[in-house]
Amino acid sequence: MLTDGTATFASKEGIAAYELYADMITKDESALHIGWDQGIQSFIDGNVAMAFTTIAQRSNIQDNSKFDVAAVNSPVFEGKPVRLPAGGSMLSITAKEEDQQKAAWEFMKYLYSVESVAEWTKGTGYVPPREGVADAEEGLKQYLAENEMMKAATSQMDGVVPWVSFPGKQGLQAEQLMLDVRDQILNGSVSVEEGLKKTQEEINKLLK
Amino acid sequence: MNRETIKFYLLLLPSLAIFLLFVFWPFAYSVYLSFFDWNMISPEKKFVGLQNYIDIIKDPISYKVLVNTFIYIGVLLLMNCIIPYIFAFVIDVVLKRFKNFYKTALFLPAVISLVVGSILFTWLLNPVSGPVAIILGWFDVTMPMWTKTDGWVIVILCLITSWKVFGYNFIVLYAAVNGVDRELIEAARLDRVPARKIFMKIVLPLSSATGIYVLIITVVQGLQYMFTPIKIITQGGPNYASSNAIYHAFHEAFVLYRTGHSAALSILTMLIFFILLLLEFKFVEKGVYYEN
Numbered sequence: 001m002l003t004d005g006t007a008t009f010a011s012k013e014g015i016a017a018y019e020l021y022a023d024m025i026t027k028d029e030s031a032l033h034i035g036w037d038q039g040i041q042s043f044i045d046g047n048v049a050m051a052f053t054t055i056a057q058r059s060n061i062q063d064n065s066k067f068d069v070a071a072v073n074s075p076v077f078e079g080k081p082v083r084l085p086a087g088g089s090m091l092s093i094t095a096k097e098e099d100q101q102k103a104a105w106e107f108m109k110y111l112y113s114v115e116s117v118a119e120w121t122k123g124t125g126y127v128p129p130r131e132g133v134a135d136a137e138e139g140l141k142q143y144l145a146e147n148e149m150m151k152a153a154t155s156q157m158d159g160v161v162p163w164v165s166f167p168g169k170q171g172l173q174a175e176q177l178m179l180d181v182r183d184q185i186l187n188g189s190v191s192v193e194e195g196l197k198k199t200q201e202e203i204n205k206l207l208k
Numbered sequence: 209m210n211r212e213t214i215k216f217y218l219l220l221l222p223s224l225a226i227f228l229l230f231v232f233w234p235f236a237y238s239v240y241l242s243f244f245d246w247n248m249i250s251p252e253k254k255f256v257g258l259q260n261y262i263d264i265i266k267d268p269i270s271y272k273v274l275v276n277t278f279i280y281i282g283v284l285l286l287m288n289c290i291i292p293y294i295f296a297f298v299i300d301v302v303l304k305r306f307k308n309f310y311k312t313a314l315f316l317p318a319v320i321s322l323v324v325g326s327i328l329f330t331w332l333l334n335p336v337s338g339p340v341a342i343i344l345g346w347f348d349v350t351m352p353m354w355t356k357t358d359g360w361v362i363v364i365l366c367l368i369t370s371w372k373v374f375g376y377n378f379i380v381l382y383a384a385v386n387g388v389d390r391e392l393i394e395a396a397r398l399d400r401v402p403a404r405k406i407f408m409k410i411v412l413p414l415s416s417a418t419g420i421y422v423l424i425i426t427v428v429q430g431l432q433y434m435f436t437p438i439k440i441i442t443q444g445g446p447n448y449a450s451s452n453a454i455y456h457a458f459h460e461a462f463v464l465y466r467t468g469h470s471a472a473l474s475i476l477t478m479l480i481f482f483i484l485l486l487l488e489f490k491f492v493e494k495g496v497y498y499e500n
Contacts, residue, residue: 035355035441038334045337169247172464183447187356 001164007174007203010196017077018185019192026188033186055153056125062149071152074159082159089129114139127153170206177202242471248461260472269448269456270473274480277431277452279362284430287370289423292378296385297407301393311382318375322368322436329368330441355442358449365450368437373430377422384418385411416496424488453477 001009008014024031032039032048043051044065051061052074061069076082091111093104110116117128118139133139134154144150166174181199184190190198242260244253264270299310317325332338335351344351354360388411396406412419431454438444444451444459451459453473461470 032336032353033356034335034353035330037330038336038338038355041331041334041338042336047336173466176464180447183356183449187358187446 010200071149296381315375326440361450384415
């Protein structure tokens with residue numbers, strides 16, 4: 001999406017990928033153009049066949065759907081590596097005194113211990129943000145055996161990339177432009193190529 | 209100043225202090241901020257003069273948002289001023305029985321939080337699996353994907369807001385209609401005047417003082433109440449289709465952190481409403497009947 005600080009998502013491949021999704025909504029109408037909450041409700045009801053969403057929805061879907069539900073790894077274009085965007089976590093120590101810093105460091109180590117991260121994963125639904133938890137006995141081994149759907153996420157963790165963070169003071173506005181063009185494309189009021197190229201230009205102007 | 213006057217001013221002080229702190233001071237600060245470029249956390253603000261105002265006037269999104277604001281006002285006036293007025297008249301003057309039941313039933317949703325209402329209606333009005341969609345399905349009607357459709361999104365969001373606002377406006381208008389002299393209505397009934405004319409020529413003019421109050425709060429409060437469903441359900445909607453001037457000012461300040469822009473938009477919105485108020489004073493106040 002970003003190369004050396006300029007937006008480059010309107011490449012041939014970017015447009016082709018976006019077109020795959022947009023055509024499902026505008027051309028053959030095989031995908032539902034609906035908000036996130038309502039979409040998940042419709043999937044749980046059994047009215048929608050497939051959902052591509054965050055792993056955090058797993059317990060909601062697993063517990064509430066009355067049919068046999070399963071999760072699979074992300075499909076990928078032929079010849080390309082799987083890349084899944086994921087949010088990150090950050091713990092920072094802002095203490096100024098040395099003994100406070102030492103104490104904060106002890107606490108941080110505890111928070112990142114295998115047991116703590118396992119509890120965190122069970123509570124939030126997200127994948128554990130460190131190695132060694134998914135297979136550990138005191139970690140998630142038992143949990144993953146009982147909740148098979150979670151494996152789809154944990155097994156793809158090596159293909160994770162960070163969400164694009166547009167640099168500079170106008171980063172949030174750049175993100176807003178991407179959301180706007182998404183709605184314009186999915187509404188059918190602009191073609192994928194036109195929309196993406198125009199937005200890329202506008203974002204690059206903002207990033208200067 | 210004699211002691212009485214000093215006492216009066218002292219009694220006014222608490223209300224005045226709250227007004228100063230929560231209305232006048234933020235307003236003055238907004239005017240000040242609208243001339244700066246600031247992201248709300250940086251320790252320095254950059255002075256840009258009128259650039260924020262120029263940016264807003266040149267931005268096509270501002271016009272879409274402004275048009276939406278007027279569409280919202282129109283729909284809100286229909287749902288929360290005109291229809292409650294008619295309901296109040298019908299239930300007070302035309303109906304004979306079950307008046308108390310209607311009054312309670314219509315007012316009840318007003319006590320429920322709009323956040324809860326928005327979440328409820330997102331499910332109730334789910335175009336694929338919600339109860340309304342299922343019932344419409346029996347008649348072979350497919351619901352539009354209203355969260356992603358221009359036009360429908362404004363109507364449905366107004367419906368959700370009016371679920372709460374209708375009750376309060378209805379009760380206020382009902383009290384006003386109730387205050388119209390029964391003898392006038394009886395006399396008109398004896399003369400075989402149709403109900404429609406009784407409403408337009410007798411009840412409406414005589415209750416117009418309250419009617420004007422409800423008109424103004426429908427617009428002002430309505431636009432403020434609208435913020436909740438917009439924030440929860442569409443966050444400004446498919447490409448600003450459900451955004452209005454008030455929501456967009458929030459969006460600029462607290463989502464994009466462009467405080468100067470947001471302040472400038474707020475001031476411009478205020479000017480537009482000021483003009484609307486002037487128009488109201490000029491053209492509407494004459495027809496209003498104030499009992500004293």
